[in-house]
Amino acid sequence: MVEPIELETPRLYLRRWQAADLEPMAALCADAEVMRYFPAPLSRAETEALLARIHAHFAEHGFGPWALQRKDSGALIGFTGLGRVNFAAPFTPAVEIGWRLARAHWRQGFASEAARAALQCAFERLELAQVVSFTTLSNLPSQGVMQALGMRRDAADDFDHPGLAAGDPLRRHVLYRLDRADWQAPR
Structure with missing residues (x-):
């Protein structure tokens, strides 16, 4: 088991998942508008299974999709993080970055803020050569x-x-890519 990494930005904690996160995450994943670019919203059981896969990824690799918690309110607003791509494609093996936020927190820069912290971790701490993202x-x-x-x-x-x-x-x-050589750390 690898010790999980946690991150922080000016407005957010990118932290390990807690048992109390299941209900707000299940509500987020059940929202048809949040899930409109996915095959279907997730049931509570499907969200629980998703969180189990996330826990396993953290245990194996020390990173994964972090729970996003606002510093000002303490609210769980979704997730942002890194994950090993789990299917075969011309660009795999690869590590992807992704995000999913509750609607109330859209268009406020939270996804970009958290993703920049995740990319900084990917390139500076994990020393990955490249990160991909797809949708x-x-x-x-x-x-x-x-x-x-x-x-x-x-x-x-x-x-x-x-x-x-x-x-x-x-x-x-x-498919989008970012190489470590092209990364510019946040200032």
Whole structure:
């Protein structure tokens, strides 16, 4: 077992998950608007299974999708973090960065703020050579965050997600990359 890393930004704690996080995370994952770029909202049991996979990833690697907690209110607002891609694709093996936030916390810079801290950890502490991020073609808000982080897309890298059936409108994904050499730490 690897000791999990925790991070902090001016407004957020990126921390280990706690038992009390299940209910707010289940509510977030059940929100159809939050989950519109995923196949379906998650049930409470599916969210519990997701958190179990996150715990296992942290135990094995010391990092994963961190619980995002606001410093001012103490509220759990979602997650941001790093994970080893768990399917075969032309760009794997790879570590991806991703985020999911409750609607009340959208458009306030929290995803970018947390993602910058996660990228700093990826490149400076974990010494990864590259981090990727991907989403469905229609998820322009997440693509905007990827671009704001300095990640770059090459349309030749776009791919069909193997976890989604042929004909699924969410199947086609864009891939963004950021190399450690191109990383600029937050100031």
